[in-house]
Amino acid sequence: MEGQFLRRIQKPKWLQGVRKSVFKTRRRAILAIVGTLLVSYVFLNNRGIIARIRLERQRQEMIEKVRAAEEETKRLESYLKALDGDKKTIEKVAREKYGMAREGETVYKVKK
Numbered sequence: 001m002e003g004q005f006l007r008r009i010q011k012p013k014w015l016q017g018v019r020k021s022v023f024k025t026r027r028r029a030i031l032a033i034v035g036t037l038l039v040s041y042v043f044l045n046n047r048g049i050i051a052r053i054r055l056e057r058q059r060q061e062m063i064e065k066v067r068a069a070e071e072e073t074k075r076l077e078s079y080l081k082a083l084d085g086d087k088k089t090i091e092k093v094a095r096e097k098y099g100m101a102r103e104g105e106t107v108y109k110v111k112k
Contacts, residue, residue: 023029043049082089094100101107 022032041048083093099107099109
């Protein structure tokens with residue numbers, strides 16, 4: 001039982017093979033390091049691919065907000081037009097918002 005705890009962890013053999021083939025010569029090692037730095041720069045800098053994806057997502061969110069605001073504006077404009085000329089809409093707003101009533105009507109307010 002004691003022998004179990006003394007075993008060494010074996011590194012994957014394919015990883016050792018890759019390491020040996022990449023770092024076989026000094027030139028390959030330098031190319032691997034420079035390549036790694038170049039790829040990380042392309043992906044992780046301010047103008048890189050990840051930043052581009054993030055900005056695209058923000059752009060889509062802003063487009064959706066603008067579209068929602070335009071729909072809200074259209075809805076409010078149609079409501080405003082209805083308030084300008086439609087007597088039923090004016091009466092409805094006066095009754096609901098301001099508690100107004102016609103002559104002879106009794107208004108009952110229900111508390112929630």
